Amino acid sequence: MKHIGILGASGSVGMQGLDIIREHAESFKLVSFAVGQSVDVAQAIIDEFNPEICCVQNEADIANLNLDGKQTKVVFGDKGLLEVASYEKNDILLNSILGSVGLRPTLHAIDQGIDIALANKETLVVAGEIVMQRAKEKGVNILPVDSEHSAIFQCLNGEDSKNIEKLIITASGGSFRDLSREQLKDVTLEDALNHPNWSMGKKITIDSATMMNKGLEVIEAKWLFELPIERIETILHKQSIIHSMVEFNDTSVIAQLGTPDMRMPILYAFSYPDRMPRNAERLNLADVATLDFKAMDLERYKCLALAYRAIEVGGTLPVVMNAVNEVAVDMFLNGKISFLDIETLIEREMDAHDVIQDPDLDTILAVDADYKSRNYEV
Numbered sequence: 001m002k003h004i005g006i007l008g009a010s011g012s013v014g015m016q017g018l019d020i021i022r023e024h025a026e027s028f029k030l031v032s033f034a035v036g037q038s039v040d041v042a043q044a045i046i047d048e049f050n051p052e053i054c055c056v057q058n059e060a061d062i063a064n065l066n067l068d069g070k071q072t073k074v075v076f077g078d079k080g081l082l083e084v085a086s087y088e089k090n091d092i093l094l095n096s097i098l099g100s101v102g103l104r105p106t107l108h109a110i111d112q113g114i115d116i117a118l119a120n121k122e123t124l125v126v127a128g129e130i131v132m133q134r135a136k137e138k139g140v141n142i143l144p145v146d147s148e149h150s151a152i153f154q155c156l157n158g159e160d161s162k163n164i165e166k167l168i169i170t171a172s173g174g175s176f177r178d179l180s181r182e183q184l185k186d187v188t189l190e191d192a193l194n195h196p197n198w199s200m201g202k203k204i205t206i207d208s209a210t211m212m213n214k215g216l217e218v219i220e221a222k223w224l225f226e227l228p229i230e231r232i233e234t235i236l237h238k239q240s241i242i243h244s245m246v247e248f249n250d251t252s253v254i255a256q257l258g259t260p261d262m263r264m265p266i267l268y269a270f271s272y273p274d275r276m277p278r279n280a281e282r283l284n285l286a287d288v289a290t291l292d293f294k295a296m297d298l299e300r301y302k303c304l305a306l307a308y309r310a311i312e313v314g315g316t317l318p319v320v321m322n323a324v325n326e327v328a329v330d331m332f333l334n335g336k337i338s339f340l341d342i343e344t345l346i347e348r349e350m351d352a353h354d355v356i357q358d359p360d361l362d363t364i365l366a367v368d369a370d371y372k373s374r375n376y377e378v
Contacts, residue, residue, distance in 0.1 A: 002270065003031040005090040005114070007081065007105055009045060010038035012201045013096035013119045013145065013262055018045065020267050023278070028270055032087040034080070034097075039064045046072050053087055055080035081105055086112040092270060094145065095120040098203050099326050100319075100368050103127055107361075110140045117269035119145040121216040122326075126319045127364050128223030142224065143269040148217050149224055150265035151243035151256035156225070159248070167221055168245040168253075170237040171296070174208035177238060181300060187339045189332065206329045210342055215307020219318055222311060229311050234304065236294040241283065259283050302343045306350060315357040316367045317350060323371035324349045331376070341378045349376075 004021055008014045014033075021028045034055035035042045042054055043065055053073045056062060062074050075083050085093055085105035093109045094117040095102050102120035109116060110131070118124070123131055135142050144150050148169050156164070175194050176184060192209045193202060207213035214234055221232050245255040258264055259281050267276060298305040303325075310318040328342040337345070349371065356363060 001026075002028050003089045003091045004028050004270065005032040005084060005087055005093040005109075006030065006096065007034045007085060007093065007102065008036075008096035008098065008120075009033040010035040010041040011096055011098065012204075013266070014094065016262050017094045017096065017117075017266050017270075018049075020263055020270060021049070024267075024270075024276060027276065031089045032084045034084045037061065046070055052089065053084055055084045078104075082108045085109045086114065088112065090114045092117055092143075094266065094269070095123065096145070098122075098201065100126050100322060103131075103365075106131060107134060110134050110138050113138055113140060115141040115143060117143050117145050117266065119266075121146065121213075121220050122322055124220045124223045125216050125322050126368060127361065128219065130361055130364075132223050132226075141272070143272055144220075144224055145262070145265050145269050146217060146220070147240075147258075147260075147262065147265050148244040149221060150268055152221065152225060152246055154256045154268065155244070155246040155254040159246075161226070163248050163250070164225075164227065164231070165247040165249050165251075166231040166233055167225060167227060168247060169214065169217055169221060169232065169234045170240070170242055170244055171211065171214045171234055172208070172238055172240045173236050174211065174213075175205070176209050177236065181340075184340055185338070189335065192332075192339060202333055203326075203329055206332060206342075207325070209339070210303040210329075211301035212303035212307065212325050212342075212346075214301075215304045215310075216322070218304075218307055219311045229308065234296045236292075236296055238292055238294075239288060239290075241285075241288055241291055257283060257285075303346065306343065306346055310350065313355055315355040316359050316364065317353060317355050319359075319364055319367045320353045320371050321346055321350055323368050324376070327372055327374075327376060337378055344378060345376050 006014050006017050021030050030049040030051045032053045036057045039061045055075045059076045086108040092115040096119040100122040103123050106123045144153050175192050193205050218232050222229050240260040242255045242257050245253050247253045310321040324346045328345045331337045
């Protein structure tokens with residue numbers, strides 16, 4: 001029986017993680033979880049899974065939970081989040097929090113020797129070198145949950161990393177993959193949230209539409225698989241059937257295929273190094289019929305180009321890129337800026353930033369907080 005902790009349990013990935021625990025109750029038990037302000041979701045999770053500890057965002061929300069007959073300890077705020085992340089009974093922690101707020105909990109869990117099922121891209125985007133080095137020191141597995149990184153992880157199973165020629169990360173193209181840049185000037189929030197393949201939270205869906213999501217994945221892949229950025233490519237693949245590929249030095253290319261369902265990589269992370277069965281939709285290639293690919297246009301997808309630039313320069317530039325993106329996406333979601341203004345704000349702040357190389361954790365957190373606290377205007 002593996003004991004599971006989930007951060008961001010009320011989000012899309014967190015809820016799918018609960019689905020996996022529900023489907024495999026004989027193998028997995030939820031012992032800890034954190035939500036934001038979703039008290040109703042927290043109550044439902046407590047009632048169904050009877051975990052040992054739960055974190056909500058605000059202390060006042062605790063009074064709104066019915067804990068009669070329950071053994072669940074409830075904590076709150078940033079301190080409570082760290083307590084849940086490093087809970088001593090966690091065997092593996094699914095970190096599906098959005099944003100760089102997921103960094104500290106990841107490090108706290110690693111320090112307790114807890115394996116990480118990582119769905120929080122920003123943890124590695126802003127502090128990849130620090131996180132991966134800490135994981136090595138503590139003997140902790142960082143198990144990728146993003147479908148693309150899980151695919152690469154599976155393709156590399158049993159392979160010697162010295163034989164990797166390059167990684168090929170696939171991208172659906174998001175909500176606006178068939179639109180020109182001219183057409184992007186007038187797109188609406190409703191249009192942006194209509195992803196053709198995946199069911200995801202709002203922030204990730206917007207990141208997919210700008211292709212920043214793919215940029216974050218490229219940076220994440222550099223740290224996960226210890227490859228230089230010039231050996232990590234992206235390609236458009238609108239069906240989202242091939243989740244990513246690895247090319248080896250003998251010209252062989254190994255790909256991982258599957259239906260667009262996040263539960264599969266979550267289950268693989270939870271069950272690793274084993275595989276467990278699922279009663280779910282099976283991939284039928286005859287029904288799919290065609291798999292399409294198209295070269296990535298970095299002029300068309302400027303946010304992806306900005307991500308490549310950020311990691312090539314390194315230092316605090318990826319921190320700035322990520323922080324401004326988080327703020328800009330929130331502004332777009334709240335109707336304060338247009339879709340293309342997102343990339344405009346990111347590029348402007350990256351251009352103006354004086355990069356600090358080899359930043360320590362305190363510097364990373366300070367830069368992140370600084371850029372998130374600013375008032376941006378287009």
